[in-house]
Amino acid sequence: MTEQPTGGRERDRWGFAAAMVVAGVLLFSVVMGLIVLPVLQAPNAGIDPWTAICRAVGLKAGSPAQPQPPVSATAAPVSQVRWTPATLKILAAADPRPGAALAQAVCSACHGEAGLSPSTDFPHLSGQSGAAIYKQLSDFRSGARFNAQMTPVAKKLTDEQLAQIAAYYGSFSRRAAALGPRYGIGDAAISRLANRGDPARALPPCESCHARGVGGPPEAPVLSGQQREYLYRQLRAFAGGQRGNDVYRRMRDVSSHLSDDEMHRLAEFYQGLS
């Protein structure tokens, strides 16, 4: 009401001018960044102007100013397991009851009742993460990991059965979690390595992947409470190249930076001995 008509017109004029300036800057940026510069840069990449514009806009891969490297490689995956929604759905929907029957008939002879192995030759499975069991069984089946006893067993099972067994042993995990982690407490240096890592060697803490539900790679097994003999054998196998089904060398890299002594002490730490 108190607004003077001239003040309103004045504001409109400023608003219009400001909008024009913003629109002009936008137009200039689009023309300059997506058309003029790519066309000027194209000769350096040895491409035609149209390809350069497509690269600048993001319709084609690459930089408008640089040649795109060719790819000549064949896939040689170390594991066929893919953590797709489909795989996760199979795991989530797997029924542990047929898994329990299968485990009783097939696994328990070596891995013990309820997955607690009586022998140092075989790892405990009780309380292990379902994704880890599924990954290893799949790798035994595909040949990515070899074991004279496990490979023929896994080859007889379907994908769904693998998931059921994984679900059965994984179903102990809540109970195992309730018991709390079992770590050694006596070896301060190795406890530091497991919990803090070693930045000087670019070694991440073991626990950054292997603690339960920690948000690392899904296939990382829970180590707490595992047999030290098994853990040591696997670290040696990763370091020596006998085992190589760890995607992107995660464990081969880490283990190759550990001394034999550290492997022994880490294995004892995780069994809860040291």
Added chain:
Amino acid sequence: MSEADERAIVRSEIRWAVVAIAAVSVIMLAVIFAAIAMHINPPSNVERINPQDLHLSAEFTEANLGTKVEANGQITARIVATQFAFVPRCVVLPADRPVTLRFSSPDVIHGLLVSGTNVNTMVVPGYVSQVHTVLRKTGDLLMPCHEYCGLGHSEMSGTIRVVPSAQFRPGPDGRVACAAK
């Protein structure tokens, strides 16, 4: 407020607007100059790749990671950023020659910079991050992960080993790897 005062304020504001526009223009001109004279672009490669299948892909298969001199002579280093390491951990590249670095992630968002250079990019799962550069300084350059990626983030770092061009000797398959130290 007198009309004279008001005019003085408007004049002052217009002067400031001119200063601000001039500052932005100078910066824009510098960026345009660099883009034309030195072919400098922001590292904004748009190239999709399925992160779940990264380890099954041909390009980012384990055996194809590291430095390779391609058939056309282009020097390319392919590196996977994963929880919690760069694969391979050490990459050899020649000094004073154009090189291309290609990164991807199978798990979460990572990032990297190569110390003392302009190489600085995020590595987002689902995309290939690509940087073209010419490395001037020889020696081991630290390449830390600079995007929080999990509990092992602070130990995640790699090395770019820049060697004089004459000492850069690819094998018959065009590959070069860091010698064990």
Added chain:
Amino acid sequence: MHEDDHDGLTPAQIAEAMKATPRGALALAGITTGLLMAAWLAMYFLVFLPRGSVG
């Protein structure tokens, strides 16, 4: 209003000082903006560009 609020200055003295204030503010803002621009340009031309191309 208390006399104290004027720091012992008369209204006439304050009005006199206020005339010069905008110029002081302008000078301060101008120097700051200039330093910021100079820092940006120095980083760009002395650090960023010598490190060579990216992209």
